[in-house]
Amino acid sequence: MAMKPGLEEVGKIFGLKQWERRRRLIAAIVILVLVIGAIGLYMYIYRLGPFKGIPYTGAATLVLQPRPATGLAVTADEYLGPISYYVVNPTDNTTIESGSITAADDWEVEVAIPEGHPGYVYVAMIPPNNTYYLYKPLSDTSTIISNIKYYKITIDSSKVVLRAEFIKIGTLQIISEGNVTFSASVFTTNVLFNVSKESALYNATLKISFNVSNIKIDAITLNGSTITWFHDDTNNDGYYDSGEYIYIWIAGQDFLTNLDDKAVDYVLAISYSNVSITSGQKIRATMEFFAYKFDPDLPYIFSEMTKVTLATDTAYYTRA
Numbered sequence: 001m002a003m004k005p006g007l008e009e010v011g012k013i014f015g016l017k018q019w020e021r022r023r024r025l026i027a028a029i030v031i032l033v034l035v036i037g038a039i040g041l042y043m044y045i046y047r048l049g050p051f052k053g054i055p056y057t058g059a060a061t062l063v064l065q066p067r068p069a070t071g072l073a074v075t076a077d078e079y080l081g082p083i084s085y086y087v088v089n090p091t092d093n094t095t096i097e098s099g100s101i102t103a104a105d106d107w108e109v110e111v112a113i114p115e116g117h118p119g120y121v122y123v124a125m126i127p128p129n130n131t132y133y134l135y136k137p138l139s140d141t142s143t144i145i146s147n148i149k150y151y152k153i154t155i156d157s158s159k160v161v162l163r164a165e166f167i168k169i170g171t172l173q174i175i176s177e178g179n180v181t182f183s184a185s186v187f188t189t190n191v192l193f194n195v196s197k198e199s200a201l202y203n204a205t206l207k208i209s210f211n212v213s214n215i216k217i218d219a220i221t222l223n224g225s226t227i228t229w230f231h232d233d234t235n236n237d238g239y240y241d242s243g244e245y246i247y248i249w250i251a252g253q254d255f256l257t258n259l260d261d262k263a264v265d266y267v268l269a270i271s272y273s274n275v276s277i278t279s280g281q282k283i284r285a286t287m288e289f290f291a292y293k294f295d296p297d298l299p300y301i302f303s304e305m306t307k308v309t310l311a312t313d314t315a316y317y318t319r320a
Contacts, residue, residue, distance in 0.1 A: 055119020061159045062087065062111040066101055066125060069135040069167040071259040072198055076107040079198070080166060081128040086148065087111050088122040093145055096121065113155055122150035125164040126296050133200055133255070134299040135165040149298045170199030170258060172289050172310040175265065183320045185277065186218065191268040193289065193311070195258045201291035201310070204256040206248040206268065211284040213241040218271040220248055228252055256291075272317070283317040 066083040068074050087096045097111045113121060122145065123138060138151035153162055178189035195201065216239050220229050229248040231240060240246065248268070250256050258264045277283070289312070292305040 056156050057115060057117055057119060058158065059115040060113040060117075060155050060157065062113050062121065062123075062153070062155065063108060063159065063161040064101060064111065064123070064125065065108050065161060065163045067107070067163055067165055068198075069165045069200075069257075069259070071257075072167070073259075073261060074198060077103050079168075080107065081132070083128070083164070083166070084124075084126040085109070086122075086124045086126075086150070087113075088124075088145060088150060089117060090120065090122050090152075091116075091118060093122075101125075117155060119156070120152050120154050123153045123162060124148050124150045124297075127166050128296075130169075130293060130296050132166045132168055132296075133202060133294055134296075135167045135200070135255070137300055138162065138164060144298070147297060149301065167255075167257070168196075168199040169293055170201045170256075171196045172201060172204065172291070173263075174287075174289070174311045174313050177287065177313040177315040178268075178270070178285075179316050181318045181320055186271065186273040187317065188269055188271040189285075189315060189317060191270065191287070191315070192265060193268070194263045194265045195256060197258060197260060197262050197264075200255040200257040201251075202255055202294070202305070203253050204250040204289065204291045204310070206250060207288045207290065208246045208248065208270075209242075209244070209286050210240060211242060211286075212274075212277075212281075213239065214276055215240040215272055215274045215283070217246065218273055219269075220271070221269045222250060223267055224269075277319050279319055281319050285315040285317065286312075287315065288312050 064085055064087075066080060067076055068079045072079065083101045084099070085101060086098045088094065089096050096113060099109065101107060101109050122143060125134070125138065126148075127134065139153060141152040142149055143152070144150070153160070173194050175192040175194060176190070178191040180187060180189045191206070217229070217231065220227055227249060229246060232245045232247070233240075234244055235241065248270075250266075250268070289310040290307055291310055292302075293308055294300065295304040295306070298304040
């Protein structure tokens with residue numbers, strides 16, 4: 001009987017410890033529920049609910065990363081030159097930071113964006129010496145400030161990474177101008193050319209004219225695939241006449257790109273017809289390949305591009 005009070009005391013202590021553990025567990029569960037609820041409430045209010053359009057305006061780090069174009073098997077050290085950058089606060093168009101990104105930076109800089117921005121900044125990244133293209137626009141929205149094209153970059157968190165891809169402006173060499181002797185009224189000529197390694201040409205075009213009239217173009221292919229072309233048919237008769245021009249868009253008014261580590265050959269096959277060509281008649285085709293360079297400060301603005309003649313030649317088509 002004397003041990004009963006001791007046992008009761010031990011039981012009380014054990015019960016209190018059990019309750020304390022239970023209380024702590026309940027408290028942890030309540031805190032977890034509150035945290036999850038707060039996150040859910042925030043996501044609803046600011047991402048899904050009535051205030052989903054409110055931008056992030058806190059301090060942030062913008063990481064700028066110039067890189068060779070996707071698909072090139074080269075490193076930035078091997079391929080790129082110094083890339084100039086400008087980051088502007090759109091509220092008052094003041095410069096947050098500007099500078100140059102080089103191998104010494106390991107091709108990456110971090111720009112501190114102070115709080116109070118409107119949820120985005122303007123960024124320009126400019127390659128050197130007009131020898132590179134900005135391969136892709138940095139975003140879908142841009143503006144021009146002091147004759148420099150800036151892209152709108154969304155700042156939606158405390159750290160944003162912006163990758164800018166660049167590719168070298170290429171060269172084009174004619175391998176064969178496509179001389180041909182034909183015996184029927186329909187004939188095809190193959191113009192062979194190549195584009196330098198690891199490079200691109202924007203809106204590469206072949207402009208062609210003839211010394212005769214009443215020629216009809218039936219089809220044009222590049223390496224077997226049909227491509228687009230335009231006949232400046234001044235009298236709208238459906239036939240080429242001397243003095244008119246035909247423009248062949250080799251890459252559909254976009255980049256003609258060679259991502260290989262060697263020059264790549266192309267075959268441009270042009271099919272013509274003319275039932276009135278007589279035996280022994282010689283057709284002279286004057287060709288000019290040209291493309292466009294961007295103004296490095298104003299990329300993708302066609303009116304600011306520079307037309308560059310890549311190669312010229314003359315082909316002769318003779319009927320047997």
